[in-house]
Amino acid sequence: MPFLPLSQVRHLRDELQDTKAEISTWGCEGYGDNIKQWSDSCDEDVGAVVRVTSAEEAAIVVRFATRHQIPLAVRGGGYSTSGSSTARGGIVLDLAKLRRVRIDPEARVVVAEGGALWADIDVAAAQHGLAVVGSTLSHIGAAGATLGGGYGWLTGQYGLAIDNLRWAKVVLADGSIVIASETSHPDLFWALRGAGQEFGVAVELGFRAHPQRNAVFAGTLLFPPEKLSVVVDFANRFETQTDGKQGLWFGFTVAPAMTQCCILVVVFYNGDQERAEQFFAPLLQAEPIANTAGMIPYDSLNGILNTTDTLHRRGSDTEVNISYPLDVAMGPRKSMLGSNVTLPLDLAFVQSVYDEFNGMITNCPQTRDSRLLFELLPNAQIMRVPDDATAFANRGPYYNVSCLFRWYDADLDVQLRLWQASLLGRIEETAGIKRPGYQGPRRGTGIYANYAGHDASSKILFGDNFPRLQELKKKYDPHNTFDKWHRIRPLVNNRE
Template identity: 45%
Template sequence: MSGSADVYSLLKEELKGTGAEVLTPDSPGYGESIKRWSEHCEKRAKAVVKPTTPTDVSTTLRFIRTHKIPFVVRGGGHSTSGSSSIEDGLVIDLSKMRKVTVDPEAKTITAEGGTIWEDVDVEAAKFGLATVGGTVNHTGVGGLTLGGGYGYLSGKYGLTIDNLLSVDIVLASGETTTASKDENPDLFWAIRGAGQNFGVVTSFTFRAHPQPNPVFAGTLVFLPEKLPQIVAFANKFHETTDGNQALLWGFSAPPPLNLPVVLTQIFHNGDAEFAATFFGDLLALEPVVNTTAMIPYEKLNGLLNHTAGFDGRKQFGGGAFKLPLNPIFVQALLGDFLDFTSARERMNESLMLFETVPYKKTLEVGNDEMSFSNRGEYYNVATCFKWFDPKLDTEVREFSRALLKKASQAAGVVQDEQVRSVEGVGTYGNYSDVDIPASEIYGGNAKKLAELKHKYDPENLFSRGTRLIPRPVVVVN
């Protein structure tokens, strides 16, 4: 392994005059370059490379192979698994590649690998278009897309990867290629769900949808005693949504009061009159905070930004639940959550969120049609714990896993191997740690992924995501 300063001086020479930057710990801007959304994911890399073109990425990957340098790829820096940070090697930071191009006639959006969702939403809105993006707009397009991608428009248009038409990708060999339904279709199958294991995606092209009108959306905050009625509404939502709505709801104790509350984020892709009727049962519960309004679509994915600031240590976790839910069961989960967070210092901004995003459209694509394997008649439940004391790192991770396991099993989502291979894994990869078995994320697709890993990355250069070990293809004569 080569990690000396002399090695990175050689890389600087190779990239000289290209527009790419190579930052080492003594470089101006290095400190900012290793910042991450979660402080526990910040690591002092030996060097940070900021390419501006696919050729820069290719040059860097070839250099990495030659000098056997460990590396990671950073898009938006939102991963809480630490997969975009490294101490003993190099970061390929795509943040200088943020160009977005919209073709209004073809209804496509092309976004470079370092874009965030705000870049996409704002540019597409200029043409009255949108695609399925994340619910926090400073999330990276690359990370969310390569892992699947749920958003407010999923009820109408499916997952982000269901709207992905093609990618430009730099492979482990340094070769730049395109993957789509018609070009390298096996690679396109793999990257839609497991893309971080196969290369550096430098460009995404998405299908765009007409979105000329504003939407109804906002936050409703309730006191905890309203939880049974909110669960009842979620059960009703499951039966009445036409795909144009979304309901996110869960628990937290946010500032300034730092007291337990039930948060709901509601969305309707249409007018306020219909929304007032559809969400009438919630609105009638007299929320202590109501920010709902008609807003431009490009503002929608920024509504939750204030709950996702860049301070503190954070840990995502994911599971699944089915509706209807029993309010008594949900109140027990609230109790477990509050017992843990209130007993530890500065954990009040932690969140448990039931993501009631309609899944009918998502189910139109089978779990065998791409590597993503979390399609089923269930919804995602997520935790995002936030804390400041490094001594709590392991304790938080273990509690998150236990709470989500309890929620998923008691909420009717069975996750044994037999069911996982047929109905969907019940675990969203973007909410998972990298140390869990590939079968928990990819189910019955894990074997095929290992074979494709052998084809496209036989030396396992991209080894920092969910662990896919290349499986040689056995040829029987």
């Protein structure tokens, strides 16, 4: 792909003159910061980063890219580790200045601009005693997470973020701005809920909010590896004991000052401390080596797993006055990949995952900040929605497993990604819905598209919903302007 020629940059500047959009190109002051992604492995030289301040400015950029067939990427929170929010040599449409959040407390609706982070939404909604289903990491872009599905601690009570999406204002590939909802462009609304990144720029999203005045019980526990059986035992009873108000994540990471992996457990209970402590008693009484669990306000909940983030480059252009920590380090290289498991888990299998993961970290110490998590969020509300009601294709009686690798040396990119794919593949084939002899209901593909990483096949990701997505791609994005996420090709003459 040729680098964006200067003549086109000039042309784009002309189209954006008299607007507040900022264009940053190679050689401009701040260009280096503007191309920074959450993962160093995704930093690419681009032709231009355009930071827009309105839907209309975004529309000018999208129309320009489509008309001139320039590679375009949309960047929200920048957390993609597969490079889907950057475009080598092309245009990055940066939504960092579209972060305003409005609340309608009477209607219980939260309206967030397309670049809002979950932190913006959580804090704004909490001021009215409300909450939405949002990611467990509050520095992630709300639109980026929602368009692919959106799991959060409230999923057990209210389903996915898309199940609580009432409408979205979208810039389409031709630069038109439309509202997608159950009554306006319902086919587009169907596609946006699960595969939205492939259909346009969501410049505004309207979420159903839920009353959330009470504080919640949450935090992290660390256990030595010898306690694995206690944790797996508890996890295996989780499904029958939860009433939807709890969440349990557990997995492996290296704690500071340790040289081998310990067991990380994240607990969540939307209720009072007494009941929470009863529910999690087997874990709390198992002598964790560290325990931060306690009552916290809901708007702090999704910050408990935040680490180094991108906020230093984003400012705080929002109506809510939030002051963020000033993290300066963006790197290192990262890769996120997912899989699935069903319960009950076999202890020997989980032990083998620990051994393999721990082996990598001890053999390659620069990966020590990696982590692997079994994410048990009650799934009844997710499965209540039929598979063909939205494009999202991961509604089944199983749980996500996420694996985040971090490393520094670019020479290890290929090797570590292959190793990660092999580990996650083994998890699915041994303990997930693809294992031989799996007897449970055949629902969903078992792959959360937002965790799918590099080179995932969109046909496999979207399963039975894939043909309809291709048809809609032909209708809404026939020239494939939005092709950086999982590359759904428009249907051509009824062929793929």
